[in-house]
Amino acid sequence: MSTRGLVRWLVAWLLATALACAVVHHAFALDLDEAHPRAVLASVWREGRLVARAVVAEPGEHPASLDAAAGESGATLVYESVVAEGPVVVWPEAALSLSFVPGRDGLSATFAGHTAYVTPDELLAVQAYDHGITIPSMQIATGLDLPLALAAASAALGVSSRDLLQHGTLRRIRVIRSVAGAPPARAVTAESLDEADVNRAAVAMGRYLARGVDEQGRFRYLVNAPTNQTLPGYDWPRHAGATYFVTQIADRTGDPDVRFAALRAGALLRDHALLHCGDLRCIGEQDSDLADVGSTALAVLAFVELARTHLDDGYALLVPELTAFLRAQQRADGELMHLYDRSAKRPVDIQLLYYSGEAAFALSRAHTLLGDPRDLDAATRALAHLVGPAWSFFGSRYYWGEEHWTCQAMDDLWDRAPAATRETALTFCLGWQAYGRKLMYAPTDTPFDGDGAYGVGPVITPHLTPAGSRTEAGLATLDAATRAGRPAEELAVLDAQMRRSMAMLLRHQLPGRAYLFVDPPAIDGAMPGTEVDWQLRIDYAQHTGSALVRWLDVDGRTRER
């Protein structure tokens, strides 16, 4: 082929590709028409279950067929107006699974002239979003759970899922929701967020966790919110972190239920997880040879908080034993050896995510309580290592990880650390937050309510816990930067970033759409994983809750200054 022929061929390819892109985009984009809904679905929900449905002419219409169900105690009548409809790609299955925007799109299925709707509320109630495609190695879960969605549609049409898929027509629908008799909910924004909002949300998170603490002191570690079922699994670091946060809320509120929950959770750590690691004490599983620095560090945080707030001063006696273990795990360069082999009675020099930052923060908190200079020295050396040699590689100015304890340690140590260390740490933490701002979703970046969350691309639903933990660290950075006398413009940018994240987190606090839950009071105040993933792990509420408490503290200090 001649050069001219090749160029012509390439130009033709370019035009054809551009045309294909335009056609595909036009075919799949929804044309929203809120004034003229294609259908209005009136649904009666009770205890998280759809108990009756009718198609009505407009929202607010109350069909007689729903009277009995809607009149029952605890029933909620919800209108979902189908304001747009579009095609889906049915093959490959992954494309069909990704054809529905989580929490926004439902499914319409037509078979033999009959149409059934599976609305976003129905899909949320069975947790069908973001369970279609999983890539464990990348910790990604996305797409609609097709068996669940098709089962709902085929049951409504009285056909099998296979027949529906082979002979029916599937489309996606976009709905707008309204609840009969409910006033429009106030959406917290970065601009409107105030102390009362934050305090109310933090206390609700603490009370949610406290309600889940059983007689032995165990939290409801993982809960499926729609059914209010406790799922298996447990973890001492997260137990300790949750104890720390519940203690913070007990101190703020004086609520006796929260106080006793904090004390029971602390006692479980003390009585069932306190082990011998050689001659020292550590936290871990009784039947495991390995103990880790993370569990012990977070237990120190919890015990210091229990003692500092005078819920039980006796916990101060345990702290020196545990900080001695943390110090013994520290290397000469400030890094910590994260595991301890209890059989061989020696540290194992490997490093895991978060543990060194947790240890630095815990040692700093222990020093504020007990004043042992060895704890301060160890905390300072750990911090210096974390923001120095531990994060020094080609590209380290352009990339930061998820570690969110180092900057809390920096803020806590601000008045006690050497000037050089704290300045290096502040530069590190400000760099991390600037990196975060680059990754932060703007309001129009995704179809989700994700302004203030962190991530890339529109397909993955924004995760809330990373926003919570980064906000904990970001607020600590803001506090330290304020004390360091950084320029007001720099502080304002960071403050705005924090407010966007907190407002977003508050907007997603449960129960939200309470009618979709079997027992709304049981999950009141909880934080979900995402706006459509309603599995609740204790650290989700802990990270966000501790961030909110920190904001209240920082805001209070700023006002005092």
Place this chain on the structure above:
Amino acid sequence: MLSRRAALVFGVADLLTAAVVGLGVFTALPARWWPVDSAAAVLTALEVAAAVGLLAQATWGERVARAASAVALALGLFLVTVLAVTASWLSGVYGPVGAGGAIILTLVAVMALPYLVVLPVVELVWLRPPPRTGG
């Protein structure tokens, strides 16, 4: 006849393309899918053969290099088209892809373009057979 320097440059470039395609598909991708795997295997083999032929200045070297470039260009254009249409589909379904999404899609396209579009085009032009003379 290709100059020794040009043969060296194209040979090394073909070898690099083979490495990028082979490692990218068989090491970096988290799952196996026969259409992608077989296309990558064929292209990797062709690029290695072209590199060997060019570096050894074998008589068949230029012919194989042209064939490898044609296959690479076809696959490259197909890949870019698929990526562009997929991005259009995603933006149709989800709305704006946002800055992060745009950066990822651009990065993927930019990583493929030099090896699978630009280099094959340059090779096809450079290695095109001389026009036949009359008589």
